[in-house]
Amino acid sequence: MYGLYRKVFQGGMTVSNYFLGYHMPEYIFGRGYINRLPQILKEKGAGKVLVVTDDGLMKTGIADRVLDLLRESGIEYALFSSVQQNPTSEDVEAGFRTFCEKGCDSVAAIGGGSPMDCAKGICAKAAHPKKSVRQLQGLLTVHKRVPKLFVVPTTSGTGSETTIAAVITDEETHHKATILDLFLIPEFAVLDPELTVTLTPELTATTGMDALCHAVEAYTNKTYNTKLEDLLSLKAVKLIYDNLIPAYQNGGDIAARENMQLAAFYAGRAFTRGCVGYVHAIGHTLGGLYGVPHGKAMAILLPHVMRAFGAAVHERLADLSDACGISGKDNAEKAEKFISWIEETKRKTGIPEKLSMIRDEDIDQIITWAMKEANPLYPTPVLWRYDEFKTFIDSVRE
Numbered sequence: 001m002y003g004l005y006r007k008v009f010q011g012g013m014t015v016s017n018y019f020l021g022y023h024m025p026e027y028i029f030g031r032g033y034i035n036r037l038p039q040i041l042k043e044k045g046a047g048k049v050l051v052v053t054d055d056g057l058m059k060t061g062i063a064d065r066v067l068d069l070l071r072e073s074g075i076e077y078a079l080f081s082s083v084q085q086n087p088t089s090e091d092v093e094a095g096f097r098t099f100c101e102k103g104c105d106s107v108a109a110i111g112g113g114s115p116m117d118c119a120k121g122i123c124a125k126a127a128h129p130k131k132s133v134r135q136l137q138g139l140l141t142v143h144k145r146v147p148k149l150f151v152v153p154t155t156s157g158t159g160s161e162t163t164i165a166a167v168i169t170d171e172e173t174h175h176k177a178t179i180l181d182l183f184l185i186p187e188f189a190v191l192d193p194e195l196t197v198t199l200t201p202e203l204t205a206t207t208g209m210d211a212l213c214h215a216v217e218a219y220t221n222k223t224y225n226t227k228l229e230d231l232l233s234l235k236a237v238k239l240i241y242d243n244l245i246p247a248y249q250n251g252g253d254i255a256a257r258e259n260m261q262l263a264a265f266y267a268g269r270a271f272t273r274g275c276v277g278y279v280h281a282i283g284h285t286l287g288g289l290y291g292v293p294h295g296k297a298m299a300i301l302l303p304h305v306m307r308a309f310g311a312a313v314h315e316r317l318a319d320l321s322d323a324c325g326i327s328g329k330d331n332a333e334k335a336e337k338f339i340s341w342i343e344e345t346k347r348k349t350g351i352p353e354k355l356s357m358i359r360d361e362d363i364d365q366i367i368t369w370a371m372k373e374a375n376p377l378y379p380t381p382v383l384w385r386y387d388e389f390k391t392f393i394d395s396v397r398e
């Protein structure tokens with residue numbers, strides 16, 4: 001019965017998707033292009049900008065470099081730099097208070113998914129000041145013009161610079177959930193690969209695996225994709241196949257950094273319509289409950305989820321194998337080789353094979369939240385209900 005409801009829901013979504021107007025932000029991509037940010041802010045009519053970033057970006061000096069550029073160009077700004085990894089509802093509320101107190105009219109996020117999502121949350125709050133973050137979480141809840149949002153991604157992973165999503169953890173319940181709205185697609189993205197060379201090897205690997213996960217989940221979901229999402233997923237997977245290990249081994253390999261940045265951007269656009277799946281639905285709960293970095297949760301779960309889907313994903317994984325030039329005698333063998341490549345990449349980059357943090361008493365909560373996030377919205381190749389989630393989680397715990 002639920003299967004039928006899900007089919008009808010996803011049929012409705014497939015039709016609605018044609019009217020929703022998915023688009024990419026305006027963007028520029030190139031080495032040193034961060035220097036163009038002030039000009040873009042001026043051209044787009046930004047008045048006083050709230051710069052949203054985090055402690056790590058302050059320490060690398062990247063945030064200061066951007067602030068210097070703004071000062072030199074006479075652009076007024078206020079700073080909110082205390083976004084946590086896996087940003088919380090309180091981060092959004094605090095950022096929104098700064099936005100109001102300082103009289104800002106636009107927002108610029110400098111950082112990975114955490115500052116970008118917090119900035120999106122601040123924008124959503126600006127459109128609905130009386131609503132709590134919890135009330136804003138869900139599908140198409142913003143539905144109103146928000147302050148202009150400029151994004152400068154400094155990880156190559158989340159793709160938040162092009163997506164409709166802001167993933168925020170509820171401070172009280174630790175429930176990590178998503179605001180999904182087309183009004184949250186940023187106004188403008190500045191993609192400068194030079195800003196990613198300071199990523200540690202570990203961050204390079206885990207955030208890169210997040211991008212891979214977006215492309216693989218969007219591609220294997222299939223249902224909502226047009227040719228564009230399929231193409232972008234294939235391109236992203238190939239770029240990651242060729243460049244993740246070089247970027248991990250030599251952070252200064254600017255060509256590899258460039259390709260990883262593009263891969264993350266393409267994969268983000270692919271899943272913004274194609275959706276993610278059970279890797280994300282389970283992974284978000286680990287971020288919320290235990291603070292596991294998002295990319296690490298994704299990397300651990302991805303091969304296990306794909307293998308658990310079995311024959312339902314062989315054809316699509318075989319396509320991804322073909323895109324990477326991995327050969328095999330049939331779809332099943334190509335799919336297996338593709339999953340083995342993900343596992344090998346995890347080993348090479350020191351990512352654990354299984355999950356060690358899950359407590360027995362949390363399993364019911366994890367499954368409830370994962371099901372709430374994924375069913376019926378995500379068109380996963382196989383439908384999992386409570387028992388399948390339970391079997392899966394038991395199989396991936398150390």
Ligand SMILES: NC(=O)c1ccc[n+]([C@@H]2O[C@H](COP(=O)([O-])OP(=O)(O)OC[C@H]3O[C@@H](n4cnc5c(N)ncnc54)[C@H](O)[C@@H]3O)[C@@H](O)[C@H]2O)c1
Binds near residue numbers: 117
């Ligand atoms: N909105 C979306 O579409 C979307 C998609 C996937 C994930 N997410 C969310 O994004 C968050 C994760 O973002 P993330 O993986 O980009 O990591 P992050 O933003 O949490 O950053 C991780 C760490 O890397 C540091 N860092 C960032 N750039 C750096 C650089 N260039 N040099 C050195 N250090 C740097 C940060 O200071 C931080 O300490 C999670 O909350 C996740 O749920 C959002």
Ligand SMILES: [Fe+2]
Binds near residue numbers: 210211214280294298
């Ligand atoms: Fe992700």
